[in-house]
Amino acid sequence: MNEKKKTLFSGILFLCIGGFFKIYSQSYQMGTASFMGPGYYPDLLSNILIAMSLILIIKALLWKS
Amino acid sequence: MEILNNLILGFGVAFTTTNLIYCFLGVLLGTLVGVLPGIGTLAAISILLPFTYGVDNAISAIIFLSGLYYGTQYGGSTTSILLKLPGEPSSVVTVLDGYKMTENGRSGAALSIAAIGSFIAGTFATLLIALSAEPLSKVAFLFGPTEYTMLMTLGLVAAVSLTSESFLKGFGIVVIGILLGIIGQDINSGVERFTFNIPNLYDGISFGIVAMGVFGLAEIIYNALHDKIQKHKIPKIKELYPSREELKRSVGPISRGSLLGSFLGILPGTGAVLSAFLSYFVEKKISKNPEKFGKGAIEGVAAPESANNAAAQTSFIPMLSFGIPTTPVMALMIAALMIHNIQPSPQVIGNNPELFWGLIASMWIGNFLLVVLNLPLVGIWIKFLTIPKKILYPSIMIICIYGAYSINNDWFLVFLLIPFTILGYIFKLLSLEPAPLALGFVIGNQFEEYLRRTLMISRGDWGIFLDKPISLSLLVICILFIILPIIYRLKNKILANRV
Numbered sequence: 001m002n003e004k005k006k007t008l009f010s011g012i013l014f015l016c017i018g019g020f021f022k023i024y025s026q027s028y029q030m031g032t033a034s035f036m037g038p039g040y041y042p043d044l045l046s047n048i049l050i051a052m053s054l055i056l057i058i059k060a061l062l063w064k065s
Numbered sequence: 066m067e068i069l070n071n072l073i074l075g076f077g078v079a080f081t082t083t084n085l086i087y088c089f090l091g092v093l094l095g096t097l098v099g100v101l102p103g104i105g106t107l108a109a110i111s112i113l114l115p116f117t118y119g120v121d122n123a124i125s126a127i128i129f130l131s132g133l134y135y136g137t138q139y140g141g142s143t144t145s146i147l148l149k150l151p152g153e154p155s156s157v158v159t160v161l162d163g164y165k166m167t168e169n170g171r172s173g174a175a176l177s178i179a180a181i182g183s184f185i186a187g188t189f190a191t192l193l194i195a196l197s198a199e200p201l202s203k204v205a206f207l208f209g210p211t212e213y214t215m216l217m218t219l220g221l222v223a224a225v226s227l228t229s230e231s232f233l234k235g236f237g238i239v240v241i242g243i244l245l246g247i248i249g250q251d252i253n254s255g256v257e258r259f260t261f262n263i264p265n266l267y268d269g270i271s272f273g274i275v276a277m278g279v280f281g282l283a284e285i286i287y288n289a290l291h292d293k294i295q296k297h298k299i300p301k302i303k304e305l306y307p308s309r310e311e312l313k314r315s316v317g318p319i320s321r322g323s324l325l326g327s328f329l330g331i332l333p334g335t336g337a338v339l340s341a342f343l344s345y346f347v348e349k350k351i352s353k354n355p356e357k358f359g360k361g362a363i364e365g366v367a368a369p370e371s372a373n374n375a376a377a378q379t380s381f382i383p384m385l386s387f388g389i390p391t392t393p394v395m396a397l398m399i400a401a402l403m404i405h406n407i408q409p410s411p412q413v414i415g416n417n418p419e420l421f422w423g424l425i426a427s428m429w430i431g432n433f434l435l436v437v438l439n440l441p442l443v444g445i446w447i448k449f450l451t452i453p454k455k456i457l458y459p460s461i462m463i464i465c466i467y468g469a470y471s472i473n474n475d476w477f478l479v480f481l482l483i484p485f486t487i488l489g490y491i492f493k494l495l496s497l498e499p500a501p502l503a504l505g506f507v508i509g510n511q512f513e514e515y516l517r518r519t520l521m522i523s524r525g526d527w528g529i530f531l532d533k534p535i536s537l538s539l540l541v542i543c544i545l546f547i548i549l550p551i552i553y554r555l556k557n558k559i560l561a562n563r564v
Contacts, residue, residue, distance in 0.1 A: 006495045007231075013491065014237045021244050024259055034525030038256040041513045042247050049240045052233050059233075 004063040011056030018049030068195055075422030078124060079430055087120070087129040088427045092434050095136015099153070100144055100446045101457065106137040106153055107500060108284045110397050111276035112461065115468040118273065123405035124420050128427040130401055131381070134394055135428070138337070138377055139183065139435050142370055143446060146175045147300055155337040155373040158345045162358060162365030167300050169361045174307035176443055178315050178363055179370040180436045186323035186371035187432035190378035193327050194385075194425055198414050201386040205411030208387075210518040211529055215539040217512050219546075220389040223333035225501055226546040235501050238492075242505025243512070245275060252510075253517065265477045272400040272506055273472055277465050278482045279499050280393075283489025289458045299447050305440065311363045318348050318368035326375030331383060333391035336376035341369035378428055384409055385421060389508070396503035408511075 001009075021042055031037030078084060098109040110133055117126040141153035146163035159179065166175040208216065221239050229235025248259045249269025260266040307315070322344040329343070330336035348368045349358045358365050381398075383391050388409035390396035399409050407417065414421045439446070469479045492499045523529035530536050 001494070007234075010234055010237070010495045010497055013495065014241070017241055017244070021259070028256055028258065029254070032525055033520045033527070034523075035521065036253075036517050038251040038254045038258055041516070042244060042258065045240050045244055045247075049237060049244070052237045052240070056233055056237070 004060050007056055007063070008060035011053045011060060014049055014053035014056065018046045018053055022046035022050060067199070071198075071418065071422045072195060072426065074418060075424075075426035078419050078423030079128065079426035084125055084128050084423065084427060085430070087125045088132045088431050089434060089438075091129040091132020091134075092136040092139075092431050092439070095133040095138075096140040096143075096435070096439050096446060097136075097449060098133075099137035099140020100449050101140075101452075104285070104461070106134065106141075107276075107393050107397075107503075108281045109137050110134060110394060111273075111280040112465055112468065114276060114397055114401060115271075115273040115472045117401050118404050118472055123402055123407050124423050126401050126405060127398060127420070127424055128431075130398055131424060131428060132431045134398075135183075135187070135374065135377055135431060136435065138374060139180070139439065140446065142179045142183075142373075143176060143443060144450070146179065146366065147172055147302075147443075147447060148450070153337075155341050155377075156370070157338075158341050158369045159366055161345070162360070162362050165359065165361035166363065166366065171311075171361065171363075172300055173302045173305040174311050174363065175366050176302070177305060177307050177440060178311065178367050180440050182315065182319045182322065182367045182371035183374035184432045184436045185319050186326060186375035187378055188429060189323040190327045190330070190375040191425055191429045191432075193379060194382055194428075195422075197382060198386065198421065201382065202411045202414045205387055207535065208411075209533075210515045210522065211533050212535045212539070214512065214515040214519050215530060215536040215543070216387065217389060217508055217515065219539045219543045220333050220383070220391060221501075221504055221508065222543045223546050224391055224504055226550060227333065227339070229498055229501065232547060232550065234497055238497060238499065238501040239505035242502035242507075243509030244505075245270060245502075246506040246509035247513075252514075265475065265481075270481065271472055271478060272397075272503075274469055274478055274481050275485050275506060276397060276400070276503060277469060278485025279489035279492070279502055282462065282465055282482060282486040283493055283499070285458050285461055286486065287490060287493045289454065292454070299450070302443060305443075307363070314363055315367035318344070318364040319371045321347060322368040322371030323375045326372030327379045329372075330376030330379030331391075333383070336380055336392070337373040340372040340376040344368040344372035374432075381424070381428075385413060385424075386411060388413075388511070390504055393500040393503040396507040399507050400503075403507075 025039045025042040025046060028039030029037030030039045030043065079088065094113065098104055110130060113133060117129055120126040120129065138153060138155060141151060142156040142159050145151040145156040145159040147167055149160055149164040151157040151160050163175045166172060225235035225239060226232055248266060250257050250267055257267055325344045325347065326340040329340040345365060345368055348364045349355050352358065352364060380392050380395055383389050384395040384398060388399065390399050402409055407413065407420065466479055469482050470476065472478055489499055519529060530540055
């Protein structure tokens with residue numbers, strides 16, 4: 001597997017994991033930043049992971065050999 | 066002399082029969098695993114972590130694990146010198162001159178200098194830890210939840226930025242680690258998160274299982290499938306002791322290596338690897354005959370071996386005083402302490418002096434044992450390299466399964482190994498460095514707690530991180546760690562395009 005493919009699949013892996021936790025955390029109370037519910041923190045982290053996965057995927061798609 | 070009293074207390078703890086045995090076992094097993102091909106430090110400690118859960122007290126457990134840690138480092142340098150096989154990244158640079166010395170018939174001298182250098186560096190680092198404990202625990206009290214949240218962020222960002230090739234990938238793995246760590250009951254609301262209503266998951270996933278699967282089994286299976294079987298020619302060791310001249314030449318490199326390693330070990334990331342490389346190049350730079358390096362210069366063995374050992378020891382400082390793991394191995398140590406209900410924090414030194422000083426004393430004893438016991442046994446260690454892999458790998462897998470079962474005498478945990486082994490294997494296939502997962506997993510829940518408290522104090526205002534001077538400076542350093550490598554890479558790209 002070359003670097004481009006590895007980056008692409010890493011991004012997809014992160015997206016799947018992030019997406020799973022994002023969807024699952026919607027079933028918990030979110031609360032607000034000052035009074036976080038059980039869903040707040042996992043939701044925040046999933047957003048970070050999804051953002052990173054998207055950058056990785058875009059990076060892979062724009063890859064010049 | 067409070068330090069003297071503390072050290073006496075520490076040696077009192079470490080010199081009890083039980084703890085001496087655990088220290089000895091740790092060092093012995095560590096050397097053995099360090100010599101074995103295809104099993105790195107992280108994999109070795111992961112595989113043996115569950116066996117410390119049953120140990121009666123936290124002190125013995127941590128003494129065993131730390132013995133294991135520097136034992137593996139020691140074993141790694143033995144194979145670098147004799148067989149050109151660095152067991153650990155931190156002994157890669159030792160190969161350059163160490164293996165050349167073996168070819169020149171000076172393997173015994175190289176091994177001895179590596180051991181003596183490690184011992185001196187270890188002693189120096191131990192003293193440094195002892196001296197820094199008091200002032201550091203005072204600094205730590207300046208840290209409220211806001212500063213702690215930022216310090217943890219910095220610890221994670223710096224560790225990833227210094228060790229991973231790609232920040233995005235490394236940090237993504239950290240986040241996955243944190244998410245896996247969330248599984249289980251939320252301490253604030255009592256809600257079971259991400260448990261699929263499986264009762265065995267209510268207490269969260271045991272870190273031992275995650276580590277064993279991702280770092281241990283995945284690595285072994287990958288090596289079993291992808292390794293070519295090599296036959297090693299085992300060199301004969303003629304003389305074990307260095308000549309007077311070789312000793313004299315090593316004094317400088319050992320002292321400089323100790324200093325450099327001790328300093329770099331405190332910083333996040335893999336201080337041991339970085340300091341080994343740096344100290345080698347420092348010696349080469351200041352040497353009167355730099356052309357001798359790479360051809361079997363004893364300085365090229367003495368310096369990196371001292372530096373990596375010093376760094377391995379001082380990396381305990383941030384772990385013990387702030388509870389922040391700067392390397393994945395330290396994350397495993399924290400996990401082991403947490404199993405025994407000790408949350409590493411600034412309070413540990415004060416509330417649990419036996420643990421802190423006992424560990425420090427045991428480090429010194431462990432290093433001593435490595436020199437006096439292991440050096441004469443080198444011939445036996447090398448024999449372990451001839452164990453065929455078709456016997457070695459299955460035995461390790463059986464140990465893993467037994468270890469997983471023994472955590473709770475529960476078969477569920479054995480099956481839980483499967484998804485984590487698969488995850489670790491996918492990481493391997495994608496060349497993703499799995500180590501940051503440990504940092505995230507161990508630190509994640511504490512991070513949530515501090516973040517929650519911070520935002521409760523500020524009534525939901527994220528600006529609080531900018532308002533407090535300590536937190537603001539930590540944030541600035543954090544951002545530098547992220548953008549400096551990017552700027553550096555861009556600069557190189559532009560330069561390359563011009564040429």
